[in-house]
Amino acid sequence: xxxxxxxxxxxxxxxxxxxxxxxxxxxxxxxxxxxxxxxxxxxxxxxxxxxxxxxxxxxxxxxxxxxxxxxxxxxxxxxxxxxxxxxxxxxxxxxxxxxxxxxxxxxxxxxxxxxxxxxxxxxxxxxxxxxxxxxxxxxxxxxxxxxxxxxxxxxxxxxxxxxxxxxxxxxxxxxxxxxxxxxxxxxxxxxxxxxxxxxxxxxxxxxxxxxxxxxxxxxxxxxxxxxxxxxxxxxxxxxxxxxxxxxxxxxxxxxxxxxxxxxxxxxxxxxxxxxxxxxxxxxxxxxxxxxxxxxxxxxxxxxxxxxxxxxxxxxxxxxxxxxxxxxxxxxxxxxxxxxxxxxxxxxxxxxxxxx
Numbered sequence: 073x074x075x076x077x078x079x080x081x082x083x084x085x086x087x088x089x090x091x092x093x094x095x096x097x098x099x100x101x102x103x104x105x106x107x108x109x110x111x112x113x114x115x116x117x118x119x120x121x122x123x124x125x126x127x128x129x130x131x132x133x134x135x136x137x138x139x140x141x142x143x144x145x146x147x148x149x150x151x152x153x154x155x156x157x158x159x160x161x162x163x164x165x166x167x168x169x170x171x172x173x174x175x176x177x178x179x180x181x182x183x184x185x186x187x188x189x190x191x192x193x194x195x196x197x198x199x200x201x202x203x204x205x206x207x208x209x210x211x212x213x214x215x216x217x218x219x220x221x222x223x224x225x226x227x228x229x230x231x232x233x234x235x236x237x238x239x240x241x242x243x244x245x246x247x248x249x250x251x252x253x254x255x256x257x258x259x260x261x262x263x264x265x266x267x268x269x270x271x272x273x274x275x276x277x278x279x280x281x282x283x284x285x286x287x288x289x290x291x292x293x294x295x296x297x298x299x300x301x302x303x304x305x306x307x308x309x310x311x312x313x314x315x316x317x318x319x320x321x322x323x324x325x326x327x328x329x330x331x332x333x334x335x336x337x338x339x340x341x342x343x344x345x346x347x348x349x350x351x352x353x354x355x356x357x358x359x360x361x362x363x364x365x366x367x368x369x370x371x372x373x374x375x376x377x378x379x380x381x382x383x384x385x386x387x388x389x390x391x392x393x394x395x396x397x398x399x400x401x402x403x404x405x406x407x408x409x410x411x412x413x414x415x416x417x418x419x420x421x422x423x424x425x426x427x
Contacts, residue, residue, distance in 0.1 A: 073209040074105055074154070074185065074276060079131070081109040081144070081152035081182070083173060087159055088115040088123050088140055094241065095187055095270045096158020097124060100138070101413075102249050102274050106131040107138050109147040110158075111173070116142035125387075144173045144180070154183040156273065165190055183207045187269030189283070211269045212283040214292075221290025225297045225331035226375055230304050232297065233424055234332040235311035235383070236364050238339040238354050239346050240320060244311035245271050247338050247383040247412050251424070252308040254417035261305040265296050267326065271310045281312055281322050289322070293329025306424075311338070315363055316354055317346055327368050327377075334424050335364055335379040341386045341397040357382065357405050380427050381420040382409040 074080075082100070087093030088110065100107060100120070108131060110120060120137050121127055130136040132150070141147050144155065155177040161167060166174065166188065174184060178198060183206045186192050193199070193208035202208070225232065233251065235244040248264060249271070255262035264271070266278025277300070284292045293309075300307055309330045313320030339357060346352040354360070361379045368377040384401050386394035394411055402409040408423040410416075 073207065074273065076105060078154050079106045079108045079150075079152045080154050080156050080185075081111055081147040081150070081177075082107060082156045082158040083111050083144070083170065084158040085111065085113050085170065085173075088112040088118065088120060091124060093159035095160060095273070096156065097126065098245060098270045099156060099158065099273060100124070100126045100128050101246070104274075108132065108150040108152050110138055110140045111142070111144060111147050112140050113142050115140050116146070144177045144182075148180055152182060154185055156185040157187060160188060160269075178202065178206065181206065183209070185209045185211070185273060187211045187273065211272050212280040214284050214288075215279055215295065218284065218288045218292045218295055220288060221294045221325070221329050223294075223328070223331060223374065225294050225301075225329065228298070228301045228331075230301050231306040231334060231424065232309065232330050232332045233306065233334045233336060234309045234326055234330045234377075235336045235338050236323060236327075236379075237311055237314040238316055238337070238357070238360050239314050239343065240312075240317055241347070242314075242338045242340045242343075243383060243385040243387075243413070244338045247336055247417070247420075248308040248310045249274065250412040250417040251336070251421055254421045255306055255308070258421070261303060263300040263304045263307050265300045265307055265309045267293070267296070267310045267312050267322075278310070281325065286321065286325075289325035290328040293326055294331075297330050314346075315367060316352070316360065318349055318352055324367070327364075328374075331374065332368065332377040333375075334427065335368070335377055336381050336383050336420060336424075337361060337364065337379045338383045338385065339401070341384050341389060341394070341401070357401065361405065361407075378427065379407065381407055381423040383420060384409050384411050386411045386414065
């Protein structure tokens with residue numbers, strides 16, 4: 073739905089200072105589109121890079137950062153034509169003041185990119201207020217024509233790299249996007265397969281896996297992988313959830329639908345318990361690696377897939393502490409390890425290509 077000519081404003085109230093708002097921050101880091109303003113009522117006029125570490129130039133003045141403004145009304149001065157909802161509040165429902173901002177954006181002629189579970193495009197009041205040039209992109213919709221999985225992706229000749237995690241929200245999307253970029257820079261025919269709302273916003277294609285009925289989840293992944301494999305040498309499939317997490321149902325369908333040839337394990341440095349479920353301890357990484365490889369092979373029913381590298385999230389550490397954590401993880405697992413946001417994806421890509 074998003075085109076290169078679109079000028080985007082990102083609704084990110086509270087996200088600039090806190091670092092919350094994975095969708096909006098990932099758009100700022102990875103989207104190739106024009107982002108003309110970030111809307112955060114807590115940080116108007118403040119430096120985006122100082123708070124987030126993300127370097128993002130103003131498309132209208134490359135010597136300046138993307139401006140942070142207080143409201144949709146203030147963002148209109150920067151001439152956006154679409155508003156991206158950049159934070160997913162608890163329960164997927166917009167708080168009243170955010171809803172008022174979205175309504176104001178629609179009234180001002182902006183289109184809406186909505187990654188929430190609650191659709192906007194089917195709301196009669198929203199539909200009645202749209203002008204002919206406006207649209208609503210509700211990303212979390214089950215794809216049409218899906219069926220149960222059949223393991224068909226195992227016959228594809230291309231490499232299929234699935235990022236998997238020791239927990240949710242550790243950086244699987246960032247790792248996949250960075251590796252895809254590194255592969256393209258080396259001249260490979262690489263494709264990124266988005267499986268969540270943010271990955272789909274950035275890449276323009278994929279499946280919102282958490283909107284798919286569980287019976288068809290493997291088939292939906294398989295359909296996306298088969299479609300992306302045309303004329304591709306390597307696919308990077310965005311991981312979701314974790315086999316270790318007590319509430320995650322997305323990882324197994326991704327493994328079965330992708331039929332991966334390689335895994336990259338993503339882990340937050342120093343994390344020992346599942347976030348918000350501290351009673352669940354993350355096993356040593358060697359055991360997490362064994363878990364993923366065992367599940368992938370299913371006792372020999374499927375071709376084996378190996379974890380070939382560790383993408384270590386060190387965003388909460390100083391540079392020196394990050395280097396030490398990377399070295400320690402590499403020694404513990406005997407696998408290449410890198411923080412792809414700090415260091416790029418080159419070393420992990422080589423580990424993929426060498427196997």
